[in-house]
Amino acid sequence: MYAEENWINKQVEPHRTNIYDMNKLLFFSLIALILMGCNKPPKYDLVIEKVNLFDGYEDLGTVNVAINDDTIAAITAKKLHAGSTIDGSGKFMIPGLVNAHVHANSLEDLKEGYPLGILTLLNMHTGLEEREIGWKTMTKDSIGFSTLYGAGHAATVPGGHPTQFSPDMETINDSLSVEDWINHRISKKVDYIKIVHTLGGWMDEPTAPTLDYDKIKRLIGLAHSNGFKAVVHVGEVEEMETIAKFKPDGFVHMLSMKKDIPVPDSYYTTISSSGAFVVPTAGINLKSMDGLPPFMREWISNNLLDATESAEIIKKMYEAGILIVAGTDAQEGQMNFGEDYFLELELYKMAGLSNIEVLKTATGNAAKAFDLPIGEIKKGSKATFVLLNANPLNDLANLRKVEQVWKNGKTN
Template sequence: MNFKGLKLLCLICILVLSISWASTESCDFVIENVKLFDGSKVTEHANVYVKDGLVLRIDTNQTKINCKYKYLIEGKNKTLIPGLINAHVHIQSREDLKNSAQAGILTVMELLRLQEDSIAIFKSLANEAIYSDFYTSGIGVDMPDAVIKFYIQSLNPYAPKTTMDVELFISERIKKMVDFIKIYQDSRLPEKFSDTLFDKIIFETHKNNLLAIVHSETLKDTRYVFNHGADIVAHGWVDNLFTESDLKKWKERAFYIIPTLLAHTEIKKQLNPKSYTLSEDEIVGEVGRLHKAGITILAGSDAPAHGLNFTTDFYRELGLYVRAGLSPFEALKTASINPAKAYRLKNKGEIKVGAYADLVLIKGDVLNDINQLNKIESVWKKGVRIK
């Protein structure tokens, strides 16, 4: 076939393809001409097509909408972002999951649940669109008289004291349907893990293909847990500025930090405990320094700890990242694609063809002003409009 013939064949193919798209494709709804943040990039004028709870197609507003839709949303002067992920919460009731979902936070990661009997119930709630998807660690690994006791005034009844106990502890958590393992490390408390025990906890966690998420409040403990194999650090530190040699190490492998900045700044303002030796500006500034150096930040609020809510306080957390020097684009990543990658969540944290249609439509340009998160117009969970 000569060049002309090939060209003709291509044209025919394109024609046939576009006719078949126009005549056979149907979808549930289309969001037209919207500014799209898909988790990794921004498209100024996009059309997003949704069908059966998934993103069916994304094109630009240059393309004529040929899909038979049930309804169409005008996206002009609005921003569409993926359903947000809160990387650190403690769910108390189904209302918390409902409120999170209404706020566009369609996935929550719980980093301690003492009442493990309720795990199955909370997970099954996620089948209803009005509730956020729920992932949990169940009860954390801690020494009996250590961090959990310090905060909750009750001993951890399952605390493993020997390496044999650790194996049993992890297998029990798996039976209870946990999604990852939370570990409590605080070397300031009188009762703490031996190296052998800590290493065994990480070993068993990884052997079962689970992530090890470790609570740390000091730089010393963050260094320790990194050196001993932690995947994600919750809270970070408020006592010292990290150094270049820390960075060099932390960049050697995937390592994620949930800085819970709002909780830290509230504690600093309200209580100013002795352990908070850094100033508020320094605590916030550490997140900017980490981000600049290429360490991945995950947004987590720790609600309802310190009186924080499951809704707008999460936006305030992102606002603090912007204060730390992240752009709104980068701050949104900490609540979408970053936690999806860190927690190995499939088809979440991104708006792409084939992903869940977890969508949040915001009035105005949230990529210009992160506070626009307070102007959410609509929320869809897996294609179902819940706001």
């Protein structure tokens, strides 16, 4: 009987072995197929091939940029597969430019810079907060409009700047505390807090009321504790040095008065130590004053810094390690948000900044300064950029050679 069982086992065992080997083969074949599927290169919606890329911080050379829907999906020198491709040979891709100080008062303001590649506007005060909320929502996705961010009402006191332009704006007063004012701005969905301090008056007017330094310190602290950046409107050495010690995130003007020359070294070291950035808004110095009344031209020439003086201060700020961010201001209607923006960049060139450093003031520096998804091109960011016909790192004038403007993966 044992002999019979052994004979049966010998007959069955090879079959068991064959089944085992077949299962093993099938298992490893399945794994191989899975791995082959995993190694299959992804296919993107669109690839812009062989384009020169400046990402907001550095020149990445010639790359392929993949887009899925409204998002940058890949940036690489490797060949990419896509449903559609664009030949970027000879083209230069940069992030949408950022104007970091505007006062938008019309829908035309939001469209003016778009064809020129200025795709983000940072509003630094509005007297109409509900309108700003609506415009921010509308411009987020609308092609043809620069995307708007805003501060809502600027922090000031009754009769202080800019109440002359916005008489119905909410101010910090005996009936409205600093804490309540901050909470009201948060309820209005602001993106950052704007604070105003002034010394002296325009055209020798009497000095307007202004926030005291203790309230400014509290405003900055409350903004930070609520997770918001705090930026300050100033224009003279004394106030900038004092407020810098309160650690604001930035100053949205630079010095403007001749009486502050020569500028003490402490001005640069104090701001640099604070970590604050500066939006100079000094490009207006390169704009003609021909349309102004003679008495105004005379006052400006006698009291305000000229382009050469402003450029020298910008040079020293840059050398001190202060982050420079490009912005125009509205300059009481004298500056537009399109062509005049490039005057600001021209002034930085006068100050001795290299082309790449000037371009950073208009792109990546703004992203750093405001911690907003603007002014940079990276994997995961919105596909918002400008295609130029020539390299602006060779010549800043090439910023005017716009081939296409893209916003959220779409172009006109």
